Amino acid sequence: MFAPSFSNPATLGLPPLRVVADDARIDALMPPAADASLLLVGHAHYDHLLDVPRVLLKHAPQAKVYGSKTMGHILAAVTPRSRIVDAETDMARGLTPGRWFVSPHKRFRVMAIESEHASHIAGLKFLGGGYTHDLKALPDSIWGWKEGQTLAWLVDLLDTQGRPVYRLHYQDAVSTPPLGFPPLLPDAKRVDVTILCVGSWNQVPGYPDALLRLLRPRLAVLGHWEDFFGNDPQQPQALRLLDEQGIVAATRSHLPADGRVVMPVPFAEVPLPAAAPR
Structure with missing residues (x-):
């Protein structure tokens, strides 16, 4: 599972002054996840991490959460350290592979990839920095949810012999190439599905063009395009000033001949393509 977000706090439709998870809304909207064992977080901004404590407690009791050191320091305020993994x-880093974390039943493995968070607008990035110590309480303002080290993720589905048969690449923040690119791996397995970030996509050069040329995915899923300042995820609106048609066109033009692109609304079920041949 990738870090879900439902609360969408806001102040008069603008970025919130105070952020608190809406437990009732999370409970009403969170899909079943009792069998999830891995919860992957790309960075620690509130719109990615705010709802994770409730999800871990109520909806994914078997899961451990994987992410940056800063993510761990924030969650440690309310989550047992035994359920927090420093990835x-x-x-x-670069072409050098990292560690594979394997699920308890050995059907998934995940690898964190050094990435970054692009500027939010006009070259300005907010909520940077990180923590070096465990917090005593969750932050109650947006400024307390510091970014930390941003990560991309490589996710493999494994056969009974532990070999990768399906590969996903995931980013919850736009990055400057080659940050976020998967490393060189000896299996040379092609990426079947990539999940890209739409918000701030045009704040860095070469995104998503360079990444797509490398991955050659059969399916590109465009996420994080919704306005999350108080909007209802069941009636989503696009982020303000977002060129969503531009990212669709840019993605489509850099896919391989057998690739396709979708930009799903929240809660949509997207059929995945067959596994790519080795």
């Missing part, structure tokens, strides 16, 4: 220390 930053062992992340892939």
Whole structure:
């Protein structure tokens, strides 16, 4: 599972002054996840991490959460350390692979990849920085939810012999190439599905063009395009000033001949393509 977000706090339709998870809304909207064992977080901004404590407590009781050191320091205020995994220390850097974390039943493995968070607008990025110590309480303002080290993720589905048969690449923040690119791996397995971030997509050069040329995915899923300042995820609106048609066109033009692109609304079920041949 990738970090879900339902609360969408706001102040008069603008970024919120105070952020608190809406437990009732999370409970009403969160899909079943009792069998989830891995919860992957790309960075620690509130719109990615605010709802995770409630999800871990109520909806995914078997899951451990994987992410940056800063993510762990924030969650430690309310989540047992035994359920928090530092993936930053062992992340892939450049062409060098990182550590594979394997699910308890050995049907999934995941690798964190060094990435970044693009500027929000006009070259300005907000809520940067990180923590070096565990917090005593969750932050109650947006400024307390510091970014930390941003991660991309490589996710493999494994056969009974532990070999990768399906590969996904995931980003919850736009990055400057080659940050966020998967490392060189000996299996040379092609990426079947990539999940890209739409928000701030035009704030860095070469996104998503360079990444798509490398991955050659059969399916590109465009996420994080919704306005999350108080909007209802069941009636989504696009982020303000977002060129959503531009990202669709840019993605489509850099896919391989057998690739396709979708930009699903929240809660949509997207059929995945057959596994790519080795």
